[in-house]
Amino acid sequence: MADIQPTGGGKKKKGEMKKADTRVNFTPLVDMIMLLLTFFMLATTLSKPQTMEISMPTKDKVDVEEQNEVKASEAMTIYLGPEHKVYYYEGLANLEEPNFLTETDFSAEGIRSVLTEKNRTIVQQVRELKNRKTLLQVSQEDYDRQLSELRNSKGSPVVIIKPLDSSTYSDMIAALDEMQITSIGKYAITELDDNDRTMLSNSNFPTD
Template identity: 50%
Template sequence: MAEVNTDKNKDDGKKGKQKKMTVRVDFTPMVDMNMLLITFFMLCTSLSKPQTMEISMPSKDQVTEAEQTKVKASKAITLLLGEDNKIYYYFGEPDYEHVESLKQTDYSPTGLRDILLARNFDVVQKMKELKLKKLDKEISEDEFKKQASEIKGSKDAPVVLIKATDDASYRNLVDALDEMQICNIGKYAIVDITDGDKFLVDNLKSGGELTKQIARSNPKK
């Protein structure tokens, strides 16, 4: 409520003298109104639920160095997470003699994602068809999960090995795992980087000088 106070003095009797008025607004009732509005919105508004991502990761002891070599070369992808948001990768088994066997990319949509989508093309197409069936209510949620698991785990699906160097950040690992979900990669594992992988990275950075040094120190007879 507003209250108007008029100040009176001995000069009020003079003609032409304006009266001084003080306006005071009482905001006390607004406090009750604000509390009612807050209570109303708390009761009528649903709180946002935390967004989580399910990650199906095999245990570390399931992927050994010996088992890695058994993976079909045409389907294996090894990612080496490096410094400054760089990713080094190679297909199949490592090639220590040819520096161009190790390639470099980044986490942009035209980087790692394009590579994974190209290698996982058949699975991605089948997953799109399966999602359409789910949207059209041709299959149930349980049936969708079952078929999706079978598609991602098929023998033709690629296997991705994720290895982080000492220069990689935790964010890099999270971004790599995100790309596994986006690209429908069903078979992937986080494993320790080997000395051979470190050699590949160092050799690429040096432009193949390490390979040349080894060749000079071990000349063929």
């Protein structure tokens, strides 16, 4: 509470109105501030940390026979290079052919277009499933189950992601995003080997 006292002194002049004490009570304002503060503390949703799950295959779940069963037409290997470049090949590796690898980037017309074309059937089925969910024809539980089944169905592409030393963390995140966008359910992240370095060298692409 604050009081404002009138200034001035001396004798009162004839006909002059008497000045009353002016008092400004700040107590309601303080109460209002506390109420607003309490409201926003209770009503505001604090931002939650966002994490992304990366499911990596384990050796006890993926044996040699299962790896050999992957058809060449289903396999695709992509390398994450410098300056956000992507190099890839489909099918089996060819260590002798020069310029065996194809260079692209993370644009919509780049690796996304290649993956979408390779996984065209699954992409179309996923779109139809999403439309059914939008129309409330499928529950969230059924949607998640069917989506997982489609992405991991027999005959769907298998993508191997191999980052070069010159690639960045953002390149890895972008590559994983492309897996989700193009509905690729089977993918793994591995390191470069001697065969990879040979193919990169034959295609005049840097290996580090």
